[in-house]
Amino acid sequence: MLLSNLNLLATAPGGVARLRELILTLAVQGKLVPQDLKDEPASELLKKIRAEKDRLIAEGKIKRDKPLAEITEEEKPFGLPVGWEWVRLPEIYYSISPSGNKLLSSAVQPEGKHPVVDQGQRHIAGYTNNDSLLIEIPGPVIVFGDHTKEIKYIDFDFVAGADGTKILRPVLQDERFFTWQLRSFPLEDRGYARHFKVLNSCLFALPPVAEQSRIVTRVEELMRLCDALEAKGQLEATQHAQLVNTLLGTLTESETPAQLADNWHRSATHFDLLLDRPDAVDALEQTILQLAVRGLLVPQDPQDEPASGLLKKIRAEKDKLIAEGKIKRDKPLSSIAEDEQPFALPVAWEWTRMGDAVNSSEAGWSPTCIGSPRRSGHWGVLKVSAVSWGAFDANANKELPADLAPRPEYEVQDGDFLLSRANTEELVARSVVVGKAEPLLMLSDKIIRLDVSSLMNRDFLNLCNNANHARAHYIANASGTSSSMKNVSREVVLRTPVPLPPLAEQSRIVTRVTQLRRLCADLHQRLTASQSTQAHLAEALVENVA
16 A cells, blocks of 8 residues: 555655655554564563663663653653553663764864764764874764754764763664654654653653564665655656746746747746646746736737836926925936846837835834734834745834834835845745725835835835846846845845837736736645645545555
């Protein structure tokens, strides 16, 4: 049953990881290989383990264990096969203490005589030449990360890394079976707190030694099969990404609407292969956006007023507002040189800068807020996550404390064009046009509100800001040393290149993009439903096997 349905299990979301868990569950429950009544039972093995530990204690090689309580029936998580025994984990191993034989992380070298094993994810953390720290193990041991929960099978002498490195030596057992069972324990995640006490509280299902070896052989055989399935999936994902990039790349390389129509027709014959994964649909949506801002998504109309005339009107509107004292005079922005233009534009379009399409800009404020979202009727300040590509999340906010007076001038309004200037590199300077705003929500200092000219289509400007050429501009000009958080200044935002079409064409482009994005959303929904069905089928198979 298990092997006959491997393909379905492996291709379900998280399938290979779930399959690995299932294999270990079956292994430690005695369901992976048949029992042999000729095997010496685990009750006899347990007697030998206790005798061996008593011998080592008498010789002063290990310390005497603290007495452990008998295991009650209520504690046993499942029934065991004949010949197996439940034991408390500390009964069947002893610890090897590195004591002073630990090496600080700063002293670990990329090369050296002795491998260093610590609690990190890497099997070997590095090397050292310090002979005095070498631990000569009596046989294979298991290194457990007290802070990380990492479990490593080690069969060579090594130097222990500092902090959190616990060394366990199983007594008279198959050390690999001991390792696999430890990996099957659902250890409570305590963050960077210690986990060794949690590990020692687990009950261990002890089979006969001969059966332990048979289980190990079977587990490792199945884990190699999981490795192959995982590698196959990664290979297919790589090949699929290459196909997506190739086919969609032919669309964005189109220079005229006629070329686009031809390339689209050619690519559309492969869409059944192309659009079968969420990331491919995302790539298609971004491609649509690229075509839109390059003027290839809708036809041009020679009767439209050219963008050069539109820019003059926008400038006149801004000068009028300045003269009336409604906005401050803006700093002049340089024109976009030819070598700054990322692609050619259709006739009647113009390259301009974001600052030339807006009347003014402002950021909010940064009060110390309550960590939780605002309660009903209370003021809140938006978090940077409130603004992302095409979405405004009013629930991403923090409540303003009662002792701070709100600033209504920063309240989000219907139709606001908002840009989050701080976020991950992928999301920095994403923008959104707010539809219906919720009351009592204020801008933070990390969110910029752009007062878009009344002569501009703000939805088109939003498309431009989230297109690839703008992303490249923001990434190139973002500041911040952290790879997880980047910032762009308001000046960088206002210098963003904008490919500007006539106003009437802006509206036609927005309408077309909206239609195509609805189709992409429908594709996402269908894929999600399909994956959900596949996941439920896989789960049902897992339950039947277990």
